[in-house]
Amino acid sequence: MPKERKTITDFKKLILLLKERKICKRTVVVWPEDSHTQEALFKAVQEGFIQPILVCSKQTREDFAKKNAFQSIDAESPEEAARKAVELVKKGEADILMKGFLNTDVLLRAILDKEVGILPKDTVLTHITAAKLPEYNKLLFFTDAAVIPNPNDKQRRAQVQYIVDFCHAFEIECPKVALIHCSEKVDERHFPYTVSYRSLKEEGEAGAFGKCVIDGPLDLITSCSTEAMKVKHIVSSVNGEADALVFPDIEAGNLFYKTITLFCHAETAAILQGTIAPVVLPSRGDTIESKFYSLALASLISR
Amino acid sequence: MPKERKTITDFKKLILLLKERKICKRTVVVWPEDSHTQEALFKAVQEGFIQPILVCSKQTREDFAKKNAFQSIDAESPEEAARKAVELVKKGEADILMKGFLNTDVLLRAILDKEVGILPKDTVLTHITAAKLPEYNKLLFFTDAAVIPNPNDKQRRAQVQYIVDFCHAFEIECPKVALIHCSEKVDERHFPYTVSYRSLKEEGEAGAFGKCVIDGPLDLITSCSTEAMKVKHIVSSVNGEADALVFPDIEAGNLFYKTITLFCHAETAAILQGTIAPVVLPSRGDTIESKFYSLALASLISR
Numbered sequence: 001m002p003k004e005r006k007t008i009t010d011f012k013k014l015i016l017l018l019k020e021r022k023i024c025k026r027t028v029v030v031w032p033e034d035s036h037t038q039e040a041l042f043k044a045v046q047e048g049f050i051q052p053i054l055v056c057s058k059q060t061r062e063d064f065a066k067k068n069a070f071q072s073i074d075a076e077s078p079e080e081a082a083r084k085a086v087e088l089v090k091k092g093e094a095d096i097l098m099k100g101f102l103n104t105d106v107l108l109r110a111i112l113d114k115e116v117g118i119l120p121k122d123t124v125l126t127h128i129t130a131a132k133l134p135e136y137n138k139l140l141f142f143t144d145a146a147v148i149p150n151p152n153d154k155q156r157r158a159q160v161q162y163i164v165d166f167c168h169a170f171e172i173e174c175p176k177v178a179l180i181h182c183s184e185k186v187d188e189r190h191f192p193y194t195v196s197y198r199s200l201k202e203e204g205e206a207g208a209f210g211k212c213v214i215d216g217p218l219d220l221i222t223s224c225s226t227e228a229m230k231v232k233h234i235v236s237s238v239n240g241e242a243d244a245l246v247f248p249d250i251e252a253g254n255l256f257y258k259t260i261t262l263f264c265h266a267e268t269a270a271i272l273q274g275t276i277a278p279v280v281l282p283s284r285g286d287t288i289e290s291k292f293y294s295l296a297l298a299s300l301i302s303r
Numbered sequence: 304m305p306k307e308r309k310t311i312t313d314f315k316k317l318i319l320l321l322k323e324r325k326i327c328k329r330t331v332v333v334w335p336e337d338s339h340t341q342e343a344l345f346k347a348v349q350e351g352f353i354q355p356i357l358v359c360s361k362q363t364r365e366d367f368a369k370k371n372a373f374q375s376i377d378a379e380s381p382e383e384a385a386r387k388a389v390e391l392v393k394k395g396e397a398d399i400l401m402k403g404f405l406n407t408d409v410l411l412r413a414i415l416d417k418e419v420g421i422l423p424k425d426t427v428l429t430h431i432t433a434a435k436l437p438e439y440n441k442l443l444f445f446t447d448a449a450v451i452p453n454p455n456d457k458q459r460r461a462q463v464q465y466i467v468d469f470c471h472a473f474e475i476e477c478p479k480v481a482l483i484h485c486s487e488k489v490d491e492r493h494f495p496y497t498v499s500y501r502s503l504k505e506e507g508e509a510g511a512f513g514k515c516v517i518d519g520p521l522d523l524i525t526s527c528s529t530e531a532m533k534v535k536h537i538v539s540s541v542n543g544e545a546d547a548l549v550f551p552d553i554e555a556g557n558l559f560y561k562t563i564t565l566f567c568h569a570e571t572a573a574i575l576q577g578t579i580a581p582v583v584l585p586s587r588g589d590t591i592e593s594k595f596y597s598l599a600l601a602s603l604i605s606r
Contacts, residue, residue, distance in 0.1 A: 135566045149493040182557035190452040191554075220561040221588060228565075228588050252554045254485035258523040259559060262531075263438045264566045285524060285531050
């Protein structure tokens with residue numbers, strides 16, 4: 001009898017699934033010197049889906065790692081911690097990489113290093129967020145809020161593939177992906193990417209990304225409200241029920257992330273994709289909860 | 304004794320102010336053949352701040368205009384209605400122009416017509432929205448959600464000037480204007496407009512736009528949350544209390560508008576600026592309430 005598959009529609013269900021499947025991932029944490037990172041980690045360990053390896057200062061080793069019986073490796077500086085952590089991932093000794101209390105640039109430099117780094121050649125690095133909005137009845141995945149300023153065709157194709165794979169990991173059988181624009185019209189002159197949206201839609205129909213539905217250009221409201229779609233007399237395979245949004249550029253993606261966080265009580269989780277292991281890369285303003293959910297997300301996605 | 308000035312922090316206060324000042328504006332409405340436009344108009348007339356002139360079909364004249372004793376002018380088509388309405392504004396016989404049930408393109412063609420149109424030569428046409436978000440303690444003005452795809456320096460300067468003037472009309476003595484970007488760093492290579500943000504900030508400090516505070520690049524959260532600004536150790540004259548947001552491009556502006564409408568229970572009002580009279584240009588999905596508030600906004604702004 002085939003195992004029953006249940007779509008994960010919020011973060012609580014994600015945590016339950018991780019427990020049900022007894023998923024526990026080795027997570028190397030770079031320079032976890034702040035209480036937010038430590039609390040998120042502690043919570044994830046308690047829930048059982050994370051086995052941490054801290055690359056930290058001696059102080060944190062004494063105060064936090066030893067006390068909780070967490071494995072730890074000494075480092076003198078954030079830079080050294082980043083190098084050591086990336087090395088561990090490269091050697092296959094960790095399944096997830098998490099950023100602690102250091103500048104994003106420092107960690108990215110180690111990740112992207114051509115010799116010791118963990119981004120395979122010719123692979124697109126991008127950022128994917130999962131959000132639970134009180135006003136939307138399922139998780140909403142989107143890309144890219146943090147990495148690629150203006151995606152070119154290759155990068156956008158990779159974003160679509162990653163996000164479809166993501167949705168599949170969340171047991172969404174046939175995810176609906178909306179390619180976001182301010183209108184539904186292709187406008188080559190002002191918005192050249194709307195032309196590539198049409199190509200992606202056709203590639204999607206031909207099965208290039210696996211089982212999914214892709215449509216665009218669509219605006220946010222047409223993508224996420226069946227009622228509004230009908231009022232506007234638009235026919236779309238996404239049907240106002242988008243699982244995933246691909247934004248035109250980082251300004252749009254980042255703004256969406258910040259608007260729903262600040263004004264819509266959204267819960268979010270985010271990771272980098274493209275690297276040989278998922279990277280949890282919180283920003284300074286992120287809550288403990290968001291870091292915790294990001295660890296959960298990474299645990300599900302990590303192979 | 305100077306008249307006491309009270310900042311308008313929501314749309315109810317705006318309506319009260321219009322009544323208090325006994326403001327009543329002649330508003331020419333192009334092709335008001337739908338119930339949404341008619342209901343918004345009816346409400347504005349009841350509140351006393353609008354005196355409508357309908358340019359409509361004979362049917363609407365019989366069914367709606369006559370019944371309510373509204374002045375009306377016959378038109379055979381939306382195109383004719385647009386021309387006649389714009390003409391009225393040009394002759395100084397109407398203070399506000401409002402779009403009814405027709406394609407935006409048709410009305411814009413009449414507005415922008417070089418001979419009979421109502422956009423003065425070398426004047427920037429842009430779109431300004433006022434929003435009341437449940438999570439923000441005052442009105443938030445922003446530009447541009449609908450007109451200029453990628454503002455150049457001249458257009459952005461005009462946007463800043465319009466929005467500062469807007470805030471002054473709302474009795475905000477020294478409006479705080481945030482120039483929005485995904486980060487706080489100037490990045491000439493990927494985001495050339497962040498350089499012009501710095502110039503605008505300097506021009507603002509020199510008094511070029513009247514009494515106001517301008518800062519940027521700032522992200523949305525730093526612009527609208529004093530607490531988050533402090534967590535990120537950022538010092539900004541906007542101080543997390545932005546009255547107005549200037550977005551980098553139409554994708555960002557339009558997405559913000561749609562996100563707060565769809566997911567944040569925002570109330571909004573919007574008009575075009577640059578024309579010799581304010582233009583209320585609702586989109587198909589807008590609510591009656593939003594059209595009503597837009598009329599109120601136009602009434603305050605119209606000279």
